[in-house]
């Protein structure tokens with residue numbers, strides 16, 4: 001029943017950042033968001049990235065998905081430089097970014113229309129197998145029966161759930177979550193943590209979760225990296241050993257409390273002083 | 279529903295009232311038909327001479343629709359090119375504004391010079407008049423697509439074409455259809471102008487000839503036909519717009535229908 005707390009030793013490295021620096025803007029208005037950062041993520045691991053606002057968490061995520069190109073250094077995914085790798089990537093942002101002209105079902109089905117190998121079978125299966133798969137996933141996050149609604153007919157929390165489904169529907173090998181639970185109420189959030197964990201145990205994608213919620217990081221992740229701001233850098237890397245599946249009861253465990261407490265202090269120290277304007 | 283129904287009744291009453299007032303004022307002040315015919319006379323003329331008017335109406339409609347179709351084809355093409363990159367958009371916009379502020383009537387003589395009087399200049403004038411609203415709207419719709427929506431697609435390694443087909447174009451549809459109802463009216467204006475100046479067919483030409491022979495009721499009959507056609511085209515394209523892009527206005531009817 002218990003999954004290993006972390007990927008086994010000597011597991012295959014799936015994502016690697018090597019001396020990655022990223023600078024936004026050009027010439028006189030430069031912001032160095034990331035400075036000589038190294039990070040390795042094992043295949044099938046679940047990593048949480050925490051740190052003060054503006055420290056470069058989203059930047060790392062965008063570099064790994066190829067949405068940004070590093071100013072210097074290398075980003076590898078599945079042994080190839082990012083962009084060239086044949087890896088299915090799922091991504092969910094803090095805001096739902098659903099397409100308003102599509103129903104929930106069609107929104108969630110979008111990756112199946114784009115990503116191989118599903119893409120080749122899309123027209124044959126979109127009314128049968130794919131539709132069932134999408135509906136099952138919507139059911140799982142509590143959106144059963146809402147498949148033919150449009151995004152604007154739903155609450156923010158419901159849209160956020162749908163956007164999680166969209167990130168998961170094509171069984172991504174690499175899952176990138178940028179504060180996907182940030183805008184939700186506490187109860188919905190905890191409910192989705194449980195669903196997220198369940199899905200991770202079932203499919204074992206490699207997950208990079210960016211979050212501000214330390215409880216969320218400690219509940220979900222196998223490993224927590226803490227970043228500092230200006231210049232953005234990883235300053236702490238902690239393995240989380242609580243057995244799985246974890247329940248919300250774990251958050252009252254003294255070791256859990258001690259862990260979040262320690263992370264909290266690290267982040268306070270890592271925060272840029274209030275008066276330092278970039 | 280109720281308020282909307284009442285508004286419609288009021289609009290209809292206003293239109294009917296306008297014609298009734300026209301009729302009554304002409305009768306009261308004994309206005310000659312050679313100056314301003316009464317609506318009843320216009321309708322009688324229209325019915326009596328419909329066999330002569332009809333081919334001209336068909337010609338005008340045909341010219342308008344061909345010009346409009348060409349306008350859509352080229353307008354969408356140019357709009358997609360301009361809207362697909364920030365740079366192209368910024369670079370091309372001033373030129374576009376410059377072109378669109380030329381009074382387009384001025385191009386009719388040029389077309390006549392190139393193609394001779396007839397249907398071709400009329401089709402081209404219709405196209406030129408309707409192309410700008412389409413280009414500007416398509417380009418604006420594409421250029422203002424939220425980057426987050428594109429990021430979702432790019433993370434899935436979608437090609438540029440996939441992004442255009444799945445995000446760019448659908449997101450541009452409300453702009454495109456909003457421009458169509460303006461564009462079709464513009465195409466219509468272009469056709470009639472060109473027909474008036476340089477053609478031997480079409481309602482514009484009919485009205486020209488009727489006015490030079492002081493057949494004033496026929497001139498007004500032509501005007502009535504033009505109004506009917508113009509309104510019909512506008513209504514058809516508004517209806518299509520409503521059906522296709524209801525999501526942009528978040529109408530419940532759209533979700534149901």
Ligand SMILES: Nc1ncnc2c1ncn2[C@@H]1O[C@H](COP(=O)(O)OP(=O)(O)OP(=O)(O)O)[C@@H](O)[C@H]1O
Pocket residue numbers: 024025031032033052053054055056057058059060
């Ligand atoms: N497009 C951009 N242009 C210029 N600077 C940017 C841009 N995006 C981010 N930055 C800067 O880079 C730094 C890191 O940004 P990033 O979005 O990665 O932070 P973050 O850790 O995700 O913050 P948050 O937790 O608030 O989301 C910030 O200081 C920000 O000002």
Ligand SMILES: [Mg+2]
Pocket residue numbers: 057058059178
């Ligand atoms: Mg961020």
